[in-house]
Amino acid sequence: MKKTFFLIAILTSFITFSQEKNFIDKPYLEVQGKADTLVTPNRIYIDVLISEKDVKGKKSVEELENDMLTKLKTLGIDVDKNVAMQDMMSNYKKFFLKQTDIQKSKSYSILVFDAKTTAKVFIGLEEVGLSNVRIDKLEHSDEKKLQLLMNSKAIENAKANAVSFTKPLGQTVGKAIYILQKNSFNGIPGASSQIRLGLSSQLNYDAKDYNTNIEFEKITISSEIGVRFALE
Numbered sequence: 339m340k341k342t343f344f345l346i347a348i349l350t351s352f353i354t355f356s357q358e359k360n361f362i363d364k365p366y367l368e369v370q371g372k373a374d375t376l377v378t379p380n381r382i383y384i385d386v387l388i389s390e391k392d393v394k395g396k397k398s399v400e401e402l403e404n405d406m407l408t409k410l411k412t413l414g415i416d417v418d419k420n421v422a423m424q425d426m427m428s429n430y431k432k433f434f435l436k437q438t439d440i441q442k443s444k445s446y447s448i449l450v451f452d453a454k455t456t457a458k459v460f461i462g463l464e465e466v467g468l469s470n471v472r473i474d475k476l477e478h479s480d481e482k483k484l485q486l487l488m489n490s491k492a493i494e495n496a497k498a499n500a501v502s503f504t505k506p507l508g509q510t511v512g513k514a515i516y517i518l519q520k521n522s523f524n525g526i527p528g529a530s531s532q533i534r535l536g537l538s539s540q541l542n543y544d545a546k547d548y549n550t551n552i553e554f555e556k557i558t559i560s561s562e563i564g565v566r567f568a569l570e
Contacts, residue, residue: 365569366515367503371496373488374560378553379476382450384459385424387470389443397467399442405466410448413458420449447474453552478557488561489519496565504569512568520562 388402397405407417415421424445450456456473463471478484493514500511 364515366566367500367511367569368516368564368566369496369499369503370520370562370564371492371494371499372560372562373491373495374558375484375488376556376558377478377480377484379557380451380479381477382453382456382554383474383477384448384450384456385472385474386446386448386463386468387443388446388468389470391443399444402466402468403444406446406463406468409462409466410459413455413462415448415450415455415459422447453554456554457552476554476557478559481557481559484559485561488559489563492561492563493517493565496563497567500565500567510570512570514565515568516564516566518564520564 386406388399388406390397390399407421410417410421424447448459450459460471463469497511504511
């Protein structure tokens with residue numbers, strides 16, 4: 339049984355080595371292709387934390403929650419579709435150890451679709467006493483389609499690079515024999531801090547009256563691909 343296993347292992351190693359050797363023996367050219375595009379985010383997720391600790395007993399979490407939802411409605415936010423509760427926490431450990439009041443908190447996610455509405459939400463929530471507000475993430479609704487398009491363009495650019503190398507040599511580019519997606523980057527670093535700084539001087543506005551043109555920095559969607567083409 340051991341001899342049979344040993345022979346199978348040798349045969350498998352020989353086949354793998356032969357395939358690798360045959361691949362290396364073929365003339366090929368390895369090139370890279372890159373492509374990217376910029377899009378304005380149209381799905382902005384805002385995180386809001388409502389905590390009794392922040393208001394020091396002046397209002398309950400339920401009252402703050404009601405104030406928040408009322409304010410969002412006045413700003414045209416569909417609270418049924420675009421506001422979701424993420425979790426609810428109570429400090430039971432502290433309650434049982436020190437016999438203090440339970441401090442509750444709730445976390446919400448608000449979905450908006452442009453920078454101006456985002457600014458109105460920040461200002462509006464500040465008006466009702468909610469300051470634990472931050473942008474969680476920025477997305478584009480067609481991000482997956484755009485990523486596939488960038489992949490295709492990166493492949494096209496890789497082939498164009500290969501042709502530019504082989505044409506002066508009188509050779510032609512054959513089939514792709516190996517493709518590797520090296521990396522892709524989607525996103526906008528530092529978005530939360532940028533929107534906070536942008537709003538710091540605008541908090542004296544009423545949220546409904548806020549009409550300043552403001553835009554997020556565009557999201558980069560990119561693709562980088564390495565391709566080996568057979569030479570003919």
